[in-house]
Amino acid sequence: MYKAPVEEIAFTLKHVAGLGSAIEAGLLGDLGEDLVDAILHEAGRFATDEVAPLAETGDRQGSRLVDGKVVTPDGWRDLYQKWIAGGWNGLTAPEGFGGQGLPHMLNVAALEMWNSGSMAFALCPTLTMGAIEAINSHGSGDLKNTYLSKLVSGEWTGTMNLTEPHAGSDLGVLKTRAERRDDGSYRIFGQKIFITWGEHDAADNIVHLVLARLPDAPAGTRGISLFLVPKFLVNPDGSLGARNDLFAHSLEHKLGIHGSPTCTMIYGDGRFGSEKGAIGWLVGEENKGLACMFTMMNNARLAVGMQGVAVAEAATQKATAYAKERTQGRAPGWTGGGMSPIIEHPDVIRTLLTMKALTQGARAISYACAHAIDMSHRASDRKQHWQERAALLTPIAKSFSTDVGVDVASLGIQVHGGMGFIEETGAARYLRDARIAPIYEGTNGIQAIDLVTRKLTLSNGEQVHAFLAELKQIADEVRHTNLDGFSATANRLDAAITDLGEATDWLLAQVREGKVAEALAGATPYQRMFGLVLTGCYLAKGGFAQALDGGAEGRIALCRFAAENLLSEVTALKDRVINGAASLAAAKAILA
Amino acid sequence: MYKAPVEEIAFTLKHVAGLGSAIEAGLLGDLGEDLVDAILHEAGRFATDEVAPLAETGDRQGSRLVDGKVVTPDGWRDLYQKWIAGGWNGLTAPEGFGGQGLPHMLNVAALEMWNSGSMAFALCPTLTMGAIEAINSHGSGDLKNTYLSKLVSGEWTGTMNLTEPHAGSDLGVLKTRAERRDDGSYRIFGQKIFITWGEHDAADNIVHLVLARLPDAPAGTRGISLFLVPKFLVNPDGSLGARNDLFAHSLEHKLGIHGSPTCTMIYGDGRFGSEKGAIGWLVGEENKGLACMFTMMNNARLAVGMQGVAVAEAATQKATAYAKERTQGRAPGWTGGGMSPIIEHPDVIRTLLTMKALTQGARAISYACAHAIDMSHRASDRKQHWQERAALLTPIAKSFSTDVGVDVASLGIQVHGGMGFIEETGAARYLRDARIAPIYEGTNGIQAIDLVTRKLTLSNGEQVHAFLAELKQIADEVRHTNLDGFSATANRLDAAITDLGEATDWLLAQVREGKVAEALAGATPYQRMFGLVLTGCYLAKGGFAQALDGGAEGRIALCRFAAENLLSEVTALKDRVINGAASLAAAKAILA
Structure with a gap:
């Protein structure tokens, strides 16, 4: 429960x-x-x-x-x-x-x-x-x-x-x-x-x-x-x-x-x-x-993003609890008697950590979006900056979080094995509920169009570049910590932010040159990419914040897991954004 | 229908x-x-x-x-x-x-x-x-x-x-x-x-x-x-x-x-x-x-793999038909009057091509597995080779195809927009049906354990290495064609096969050294990786085969789409296999 x-x-x-x-x-x-x-x-x-x-x-x-x-x-x-x-x-x-x-x-x-x-x-x-x-x-x-x-x-x-x-x-x-x-x-x-x-x-x-x-x-x-x-x-x-x-x-x-x-x-x-x-x-x-x-679209879309975060959180809790209870097989290194809880199996650990990292990433992105909305109303200056930040973050918060909701709910079913397919277990409901969120309040494909054609171009690209610079700062802060295993994560964050920057510049160039079809062909991979990079950076920011007070081992470990297991997808997505459009146009005919 | x-x-x-x-x-x-x-x-x-x-x-x-x-x-x-x-x-x-x-x-x-x-x-x-x-x-x-x-x-x-x-x-x-x-x-x-x-x-x-x-x-x-x-x-x-x-x-x-x-x-x-x-x-x-x-496990697991292929095919057909019918917005470059069919929108094209490429890849893998089973019974020599090939392909056919079934069914819902969430449309049923296939007849996590610990080691690793060599041959054949846009695909295939080889050798080394937990931590990404590489190679093999008779444009275009949009994930997966295990072990404690 x-x-x-x-x-x-x-x-x-x-x-x-x-x-x-x-x-x-x-x-x-x-x-x-x-x-x-x-x-x-x-x-x-x-x-x-x-x-x-x-x-x-x-x-x-x-x-x-x-x-x-x-x-x-x-x-x-x-x-x-x-x-x-x-x-x-x-x-x-x-x-x-x-x-x-x-x-x-x-x-x-x-x-x-x-x-x-x-x-x-x-x-x-x-x-x-x-x-x-x-x-x-x-x-x-x-x-x-x-x-x-x-x-x-x-x-x-x-x-x-x-x-x-x-x-x-x-x-x-x-x-x-x-x-x-x-x-x-x-x-x-x-x-x-x-x-x-x-x-x-x-x-x-x-x-x-x-x-x-x-x-x-x-x-x-x-x-x-x-x-x-x-x-x-x-x-x-x-x-x-x-x-x-x-x-x-x-x-x-x-x-x-x-x-x-x-x-x-x-x-x-x-x-x-x-x-x-x-x-x-x-x-x-x-x-x-x-x-x-x-005028209410940002709030409404963010509210749908929260549905993705919410279902992902509930599904992760449920799967984790089940994995602790359910015993099956003997995990490598298991020294207890009889079967081990399935949470001891490396593949289940990977699955649950993936669920947790994505959920916390989507949460942080969505809350950051809400922060930008609040600041646009309440900050004493830079109101336009915060309006633009909210506008930029909204499609990412909506789409990334709702995709995460579906993916995490599906992984949650998988952790439950056969029981996951039985309705009374409750894991399947999360997938059924979550599946609408990438669709309504503007499909995630529409969000991607919005992100690439209307949000990247805010203040002639300065908004997104300022944001990328802030992310670089997070990576730099991480690099300058002396925490064991955490500073190494900085390199991966840095590389991912650089990839995101390259994809951003490429898309901005397409939009400026009027090559809308090329830009839109990469819009969804780009949107995903942005969400993943933000996940890594915000997990790091949390780890860094807690490290100042001590006791941040868990946050740092999860950030490292995300950096070493989720961020590698960013390079692949960049490739898809920049190099995928031509083949897509060429292959379109086979759908006829 | x-x-x-x-x-x-x-x-x-x-x-x-x-x-x-x-x-x-x-x-x-x-x-x-x-x-x-x-x-x-x-x-x-x-x-x-x-x-x-x-x-x-x-x-x-x-x-x-x-x-x-x-x-x-x-x-x-x-x-x-x-x-x-x-x-x-x-x-x-x-x-x-x-x-x-x-x-x-x-x-x-x-x-x-x-x-x-x-x-x-x-x-x-x-x-x-x-x-x-x-x-x-x-x-x-x-x-x-x-x-x-x-x-x-x-x-x-x-x-x-x-x-x-x-x-x-x-x-x-x-x-x-x-x-x-x-x-x-x-x-x-x-x-x-x-x-x-x-x-x-x-x-x-x-x-x-x-x-x-x-x-x-x-x-x-x-x-x-x-x-x-x-x-x-x-x-x-x-x-x-x-x-x-x-x-x-x-x-x-x-x-x-x-x-x-x-x-x-x-x-x-x-x-x-x-x-x-x-x-x-x-x-x-x-x-x-x-x-x-x-003794019947290979056949039974392959039969479940076919369920994944089957649902993916049906979902792709349904989504493609809907995308041709449904008009909404004006796609870039649309010169018809009024709204364009949504199949003209780049993001929908990308989605449908992804569905098609994954479906055809899963189909080819599964049929190749059936071929190996047949050969193990009927070939006059090399029976052990074919038994091993069937054994190697079975977990990939089962897991990759059933994951594809779920992913493609979910994409199919997305293409339908709000109608996809309505049961009468029928797109949602595909997702509901497909979701069991990665679970039963050995969960896909169990398949991954089987692949890494029992199948890679067949004939002391020679079976998988022989298979990788055959895949390299496909890439070479592609390179030597003079077909426009097809020979360039060879480089991407080649790189993906090389990545797969590196991950394979790393896993074999872990298994040989008794580092089972490390090997199992990367088993699922490895399994996915193998399926993607095979998808690229088999799409290329089909394109190559048809090119001999002419009229292969469609197959070549789809292969190129897969190479330039799906295969980049392979490098990310290799990184996850080889570099993901340590962070996974470190982060495990936060699930407690």
Whole structure:
């Protein structure tokens, strides 16, 4: 059973991601390390004791559509009510609407724990947080006053309605219509698919944010507007009024996250009123809907990255526990009687260390991304630098972490042997759940395009070069330690950063020369490469930080393991980025 | 929907795996290329038209235990009856018992197609084939006469009963008991788990091969005997008699292969007769049961490898078809109107080519392994050489192909985007089914131990060195062609083979020096490395073979893609093998 790794999370936040120095610099107000620890401990307790025990029920029962209503798994409504009573929904939400205004770093750490407990459950508040951000950033005063407090408290939940059957990665072609009404409201008509927690029984109202097109809107992405469309209309006194003209037509039958209802939503078919059309209000300006969505994209993508970290952590814990318990064969050097625990077998050790290193690397990258987001709001200067850093790190945090989630969950099954394939064991659920994360909120292929064509070029390449220089500094710090076995790791880190730099420059050159196809051919290997290099560097940074206080043997050993077993892939990936495109273009014809 | 790639299979068999030269050398009797083609076409038709259409039903319904009987999915009993009526069960079975005595190469090609159609369905005959082989090799004349014809025809099916809850990878500790009776029969008592197709309604009788321990047996693996234990006893006239004292106690709830009933079998609890004990007969000698199992291990492991190839092929077909249909965004250079098919996007091209290259590589390796098995039986000389080649190739074919099955199925989901996560699409089933193959029939970690400690050392290392020399020859042949872009590939092949040679020598040195833990720490990366090098070489061999007849552009392009995008990993893996062990030992403590 999952136990929240609170100490590790706190260490990574403070000493690797930058929370410690942000506190020291006085950028986080009253927030001190003690309060951070207290919040993390309490979140860890809730995730461990309350969320995780209900995950299996959620997976087995799933959310079901009964007579047009979505029934969540046994115990989930109570769990949600307990969770919001704990104030967890408003951790980073604006204080003016009841939130606690804490940094994103804390929220992603908590999100990791909720998702480790149950990814399907944690999805519900994740969507609400996105809705809060969008409304707070772009909504009118009226909309904020009517909806934000209830969303911040969690009494109501939020959704994002983007996808349509023909419009997934490419939202420019969406067809949902919006019509203006004289009173300033709009009527929405259309069908949206893959709407996470689009309908459910855990909260009293659901606030849908819906992308739609006005009749006179320009074609493509510049003609999309964002609307707030509540399930129940809200009376002037804040009480719930009439049912709006929208409903969940069906639920998807999915590989994983069964507890999370994934809805096809129908807007404006007239079943709940005399006049057809779901009543909605504009968020932001007309035809600027995509821009409104993009302001919360970094947070949303990072939140999905946390799902990858979360599942990887839970899968690693489970596999490690099993490997200690299960005895089979005699490992080389085993001197105990009878069979050895399988954790003594070198191949199992390699597998578990790989899982652990990748998980901790993905965690550090994601927390560092949250740190950059926080700094972009709170730092007194260099705001653009931090915005760019967050923008650069977001696709890596999303894609690397979610790939790690899938890979680590799959390795976790393997450690369990035959038992891993049996659903009751629980290892298979992690793979089933994790598999969606590389897909939604922009597939990892889309993240790679974003990274290569829009993020590397920030400040004309200076942002990424500054980042690489910082990584070099980490390698240098490692080199100058006299710790046994740790300084040797510096050479491998250094070589990997150099490789990453070469691949970066090559890609920047392609983009500048307009050779987009060549750049995109290497985008995914490059993205992976960046994640691996950051894994090595952040593990080293943690080892280095702890070495100052002593007792860093474990961190140093894991960093060395990563350097000597994971970083060699970086050179291979560089080769693929720089030399792979030509053969790819040549071989394309055979797919015809 | 899956369509059997008959031409590709035939080409790989003949020109890459060695079927063509075996026919030319007159080693396969009357079998000519025309007959091979006819058999493959008919198998392809059956797999495409009959098996594949029932796969989804099998997955959705699963096999169920109803009143102590296993009910297979709708249509599966008829499908099985049709399949045996086609004579497919006896393709390689001994002619004396109604089989066709064809080479294993043909059977694995057919197995690939059945498994692409439905892995859960194909498992049933796969187990029967193993039972036939064990009984034919080690059974008494009586046992052969009583059971073989019915098993060869497929009227009865077979199972393997090895695993017990505490005895999986390590069979030495199994507890199922066997007692001698005066009439030469035995009585079996115990519980076996994970028994594939242990009980079902598709055939009239089920012949269980059960590993058990006699009361006076030595401890460990040297005290295990193999018994034949039929579900229904067989009368002297061949008709079915009394129900034997064994039954399926429960079915596992699994991640995939839902149509295949995975049973917990109870032997000897007395519910079907006055005297307790399931009646069985010894196969081979007492206490030599493991040796009997091992004679069919190569075939059984190769059969599991075929499952990996099969799922990878089906997943690649499905993803490619979807990528051609689905339009989204505008790929660089796209000049058509509107959105481009996603197959035009470089990242999707890379993904699909990776899937294709890995699938074809795994196929070639597996067929080459089957070729070696055939040659070990049929070649007029060098039988030991071919036995060793089969032994060397088996763990690679099993592990590389099954890892490829999982990886390619997962990539296939990714190509489908959000639709990939929806069960009705069918892409997710491939991942769920494929995930068991790296586990059963010896986990891939066990295969790696076998490869490094028992296979590399064959003939004191001469077998593997001879193989590496043959691979160098392929690279040389490639170098001497004047085909555009193909001869440059030779350098990459050459470098990869050199890396493989260095890793091989390093591992051999560790094993010789008794440094088993060091060798085993690198066993899995080494196994992967071997598979990748073979993929490159066999793709090149195919390109080279076709180039002699012209029209090899596609094969050459795919080989070049593999060389420039997959083989760079080989150097990284070599580094991991040779330099990874020390850090692994150092970091082990952090798992405690």
